[in-house]
Amino acid sequence: MAETKRFKFDLPALRVLENEHQYLSYVMDGWHTIVLAFQRDIYTVEEGHEALQSLRKLIIDFIEPLKNHTDKEEEYLFPMLEKYVGSEQGPVTATEEEHEEIDAYIGHFLHHTLGDVSHLTMEEMKKVVNDAAEAFEVITVHFVKEESILFPMVDNILRIEEQDKLYEQLYTPII
Structure with missing residues (x-):
């Protein structure tokens, strides 16, 4: 029987983001x-x-939902939090920098x-694939940081x- 992922947060806006993290x-x-x-x-x-071509296609298919997700965070979530924690340094700035790092590895x-x-x-091929490995690692750690620091x-x-x-702003599909 498949294990059902449970949500950590009750707040609807956070459930949207958490669900997107689970989907992504x-x-x-699949590509990892x-x-x-x-x-x-x-x-x-x-x-x-052949595997490299498959990996490329899977990553290209992954880009749009990832970009839709990060765009929503940058457009709605981060500005709201920055009103309280600032934008010069801190968790919001670090998260935005991670978005750039992810884009760089994938690019x-x-x-x-x-x-x-x-x-x-x-x-x-192994050297090139290492960029995909790094992207996977950064994204995985990034999701954990968001869920343990930003979401609370x-x-x-x-x-x-x-x-x-x-919630109203985030409740849009990423696929």
Whole structure:
């Protein structure tokens, strides 16, 4: 029987974001399997070329929902929290910087897998795939930080009216 993920937060706005994290983590697990296979050296060079193309497609499919999610956070969540905690430094600024770091890893991976990859050696493929591995790691830790630092701030700092407004703003699909 499949295990059902439970929500940590009762606040509707946070449930929206938490649900998006669960969805994005599920999608990431699909492409992370390929990353792990490269790290474990299970592919031949020919299989690696095919796996790299599959990984590229899965990551491209992942970009839109990820971008929709991070755009909502940056447009609605962060400005509300910045009113209380500032924007020069602190958890909101650190989270925004992580968004940029994620974009950089994914962009670097996509740049180096553009076009024909059949000329790449296994060592070159593993080096490129490392960008996807780093993106996975940063995103995973990022979600944990948001859920353990930013989300409780929403619960504890924002007024009820702000929490309600945030829910209305966030309640949009990412796919």
